[in-house]
Amino acid sequence: MKILLTGLNHKTAPVELRERLAIAPENLAAETQALLSHPGIREGLILSTCNRVEVLICHDGDDPELSKYLNQHFSIDEKTLQPHLYAYRDAEAVRHLFRVASSLDSMVVGEPQILGQVKESYSAARSVGAVGPALERLLQSAFTAAKKVRSETLIGASSVSIASVAVDLARKIFGSLEGKRVLLVGAGKMSELAARHLMQQGARSLLIANRTHERAVRMAQKFEAHVVRFDDLYARADEADILITSTGSPEFLIRTPHAQQFLHRRRNRPMFLIDIAVPRDIDPEINRLEGIFLYDIDDLQSVAASNLASRSSEAMRAEAILEQEVVRFQKRVEVLDVVPTLVDLQAAAEEMRQAELRRNHGRLRSLTPSQLEVIESITRGLMNKFLHQPLQTLKAAAREGDTAAVELIRSAFQRQGGREDAGNAAQEQSAPDADAPPAESAGKSGEPESLISKH
Amino acid sequence: MFLVWLRVAVVLYGLASVATLAAVFGNRPQWKRLSVSLAIIAWLFHGVSCTEMLADAHRWMPAGMHEVQSMLALLITTAFLLILWRYRTLSFGVFALPLALLLTVVPSLGLDKYAFKSPMIRSGWLFVHITGLLSAYAALIFSLTASLLYLIQERRLKNKRSPGFLNWLPPLETMDQIAQTTLVLGFCGLTIGLFAGSLIAQEIYGARYFADPKIWLSFLMWGLYVVLLFVRRSKGLRGLRAVYISSLVFLAMLSVWAANVFSSVHRFSAP
Numbered sequence: 191m192k193i194l195l196t197g198l199n200h201k202t203a204p205v206e207l208r209e210r211l212a213i214a215p216e217n218l219a220a221e222t223q224a225l226l227s228h229p230g231i232r233e234g235l236i237l238s239t240c241n242r243v244e245v246l247i248c249h250d251g252d253d254p255e256l257s258k259y260l261n262q263h264f265s266i267d268e269k270t271l272q273p274h275l276y277a278y279r280d281a282e283a284v285r286h287l288f289r290v291a292s293s294l295d296s297m298v299v300g301e302p303q304i305l306g307q308v309k310e311s312y313s314a315a316r317s318v319g320a321v322g323p324a325l326e327r328l329l330q331s332a333f334t335a336a337k338k339v340r341s342e343t344l345i346g347a348s349s350v351s352i353a354s355v356a357v358d359l360a361r362k363i364f365g366s367l368e369g370k371r372v373l374l375v376g377a378g379k380m381s382e383l384a385a386r387h388l389m390q391q392g393a394r395s396l397l398i399a400n401r402t403h404e405r406a407v408r409m410a411q412k413f414e415a416h417v418v419r420f421d422d423l424y425a426r427a428d429e430a431d432i433l434i435t436s437t438g439s440p441e442f443l444i445r446t447p448h449a450q451q452f453l454h455r456r457r458n459r460p461m462f463l464i465d466i467a468v469p470r471d472i473d474p475e476i477n478r479l480e481g482i483f484l485y486d487i488d489d490l491q492s493v494a495a496s497n498l499a500s501r502s503s504e505a506m507r508a509e510a511i512l513e514q515e516v517v518r519f520q521k522r523v524e525v526l527d528v529v530p531t532l533v534d535l536q537a538a539a540e541e542m543r544q545a546e547l548r549r550n551h552g553r554l555r556s557l558t559p560s561q562l563e564v565i566e567s568i569t570r571g572l573m574n575k576f577l578h579q580p581l582q583t584l585k586a587a588a589r590e591g592d593t594a595a596v597e598l599i600r601s602a603f604q605r606q607g608g609r610e611d612a613g614n615a616a617q618e619q620s621a622p623d624a625d626a627p628p629a630e631s632a633g634k635s636g637e638p639e640s641l642i643s644k645h
Numbered sequence: 646m647f648l649v650w651l652r653v654a655v656v657l658y659g660l661a662s663v664a665t666l667a668a669v670f671g672n673r674p675q676w677k678r679l680s681v682s683l684a685i686i687a688w689l690f691h692g693v694s695c696t697e698m699l700a701d702a703h704r705w706m707p708a709g710m711h712e713v714q715s716m717l718a719l720l721i722t723t724a725f726l727l728i729l730w731r732y733r734t735l736s737f738g739v740f741a742l743p744l745a746l747l748l749t750v751v752p753s754l755g756l757d758k759y760a761f762k763s764p765m766i767r768s769g770w771l772f773v774h775i776t777g778l779l780s781a782y783a784a785l786i787f788s789l790t791a792s793l794l795y796l797i798q799e800r801r802l803k804n805k806r807s808p809g810f811l812n813w814l815p816p817l818e819t820m821d822q823i824a825q826t827t828l829v830l831g832f833c834g835l836t837i838g839l840f841a842g843s844l845i846a847q848e849i850y851g852a853r854y855f856a857d858p859k860i861w862l863s864f865l866m867w868g869l870y871v872v873l874l875f876v877r878r879s880k881g882l883r884g885l886r887a888v889y890i891s892s893l894v895f896l897a898m899l900s901v902w903a904a905n906v907f908s909s910v911h912r913f914s915a916p
């Protein structure tokens with residue numbers, strides 16, 4: 191079974207092209223089923239995110255020309271699509287899939303969503319029966335590799351967006367955000383995003399204050415928040431643990447005396463102030479007050495940039511882990527590839543049968559051709575019956591991915607694993623039988639393989 | 646046999662300390678699991694050692710410096726494990742486990758040369774006295790550590806471009822809660838311990854007992870403790886000022902410990 195992965199991503203294709211190929215989550219199962227109907231494809235999966243569209247298939251024989259399938263299916267001419275497509279085969283495809291699942295190929299390296307998206311694609315493919323043993327093994331190994339990268343490196347430990355940096359800092363101050371109150375001063379897009387992140391992380395309630403009261407009301411309805419009149423801002427700001435400002439005010443809205451009042455009313459409980467406005471809304475001097483933690487847009491961006499740099503160094507460690515995982519997967523596939531072992535076992539048994547018949551050639555000389563035919567039939571029948579159960583067990587173990595059982599059966603018959611078998615079997619078959627007397631060796635005597643054919 | 650268990654605990658404390666440093670500074674989950682497992686096993690061996698030590702001596706309380714040190718180390722590890730369980734932070738292990746290791750090294754080398762010989766040794770009041778005070782010491786160590794870490798974290802968050810190696814510090818609010826809770830628990834232990842000790846002293850020695858430097862330093866420490874608690878709770882004191890007050894009480898605590906040498910009526914090491 192061969193593996194082929196083809197597709198395009200944010201590095202190879204512009205968004206205009208990516209969006210033409212993008213598949214909505216609800217259509218993923220149907221599209222995967224359509225893929226499976228393409229000639230030559232045994233198993234398949236489609237990964238479609240905002241940054242990539244990739245098709246992963248297992249096939250026998252020649253490449254099933256996936257680019258043609260993509261051209262026809264998405265009605266995009268070959269000239270437009272071809273320059274942006276990449277294709278990986280076998281070990282390269284495995285490596286690429288592992289990198290994608292581990293978020294090393296993502297636009298923001300280390301982002302956690304991609305693993306969930308790969309799992310969704312897997313579920314969709316499974317639901318339409320597009321995942322067989324080969325793809326199952328490959329995807330489970332990809333999930334394991336991604337989990338290992340997450341647990342053994344710090345690739346996803348630090349935040350790299352402004353909103354998530356704000357959440358991280360809030361956590362450094364308050365621990366859990368459960369029950370914390372957020373006050374939004376000004377209804378800008380960035381502050382809305384930061385507030386949304388904080389609420390998702392467990393912040394209890396949202397207060398909104400805006401010079402245009404109606405706009406505050408509209409936004410409050412969207413978030414199920416409470417509105418604070420702008421005139422009451424200084425009287426009520428101390429109710430909030432986290433205060434986000436993004437007004438268009440040309441002067442500082444909050445100065446040291448205000449912050450001192452807030453702290454006094456809060457009995458010095460810490461306050462986290464996020465000033466996203468340009469020009470700034472909060473006097474930077476108030477950061478000197480004990481219990482006040484003020485971050486402006488530059489501070490947040492600088493934390494995000496330094497986190498991004500540390501992710502890059504962790505990515506190198508992650509690549510090394512993935513390389514080991516790719517090798518491990520390849521070895522496992524080789525172990526579970528039992529076809530050469532089956533051929534080898536049958537050839538070895540047949541060789542043994544022939545050797546025994548040759549050894550007793552003198553004693554069988556007096557038999558008639560029909561009697562010899564009976565002996566031939568009995569010995570072959572015995573051999574097949576003896577081999578039947580081990581071969582069935584070997585096939586079942588390979589199907590179930592039970593490497594231990596496969597190895598056990600191989601060692602019981604003194605066979606080596608994987609692709610080496612084929613080579614060994616070929617060598618053993620071409621070499622003269624070491625145990626057989628030289629004169630009786632099929633190769634040297636020039637005798638045909640079967641006794642029947644001699645007569 | 647209890648010395649054997651104690652030596653095993655010392656080795657495990659050493660390993661747990663190394664694993665904790667790796668877990669906290671390297672932020673590696675597998676080291677975290679290892680360090681927690683080692684700390685729990687060390688604590689179990691240590692607990693068995695202390696129980697066997699007291700059972701062999703047919704008493705409930707430690708009667709020499711080695712025994713007291715060992716018991717204090719056990720209380721510190723217990724407090725660390727409770728904090729770990731309650732607040733899910735391993736960071737305190739960076740201090741607690743090496744401290745437990747240091748406190749148990751000498752006791753694991755052999756028995757006390759001198760022990761408290763008084764027949765009072767089997768008194769229930771004396772047990773309350775010593776357990777209460779040792780708990781207070783352990784609690785105060787954690788309170789001071791939490792206040793110091795709070796200060797470092799506060800400076801780090803204010804400076805904004807702080808070094809990455811301090812990422813392991815727990816959140817401010819967690820440290821504040823630990824500092825407050827241990828302070829209250831320590832105060833309860835100190836009050837109970839001093840009250841029980843005063844009752845015994847009044848009964849046996851009368852007023853002259855209270856002229857001893859170790860004894861009045863203990864009361865000074867209690868007084869400072871009351872002030873610290875009052876100010877912290879009423880003003881919501883945090884950061885640098887909280888550290889100053891905690892340090893003052895901690896110094897008083899060290900003085901009480903050191904005053905053992907100068908005390909004429911309350912000492913462990915003299916025959």
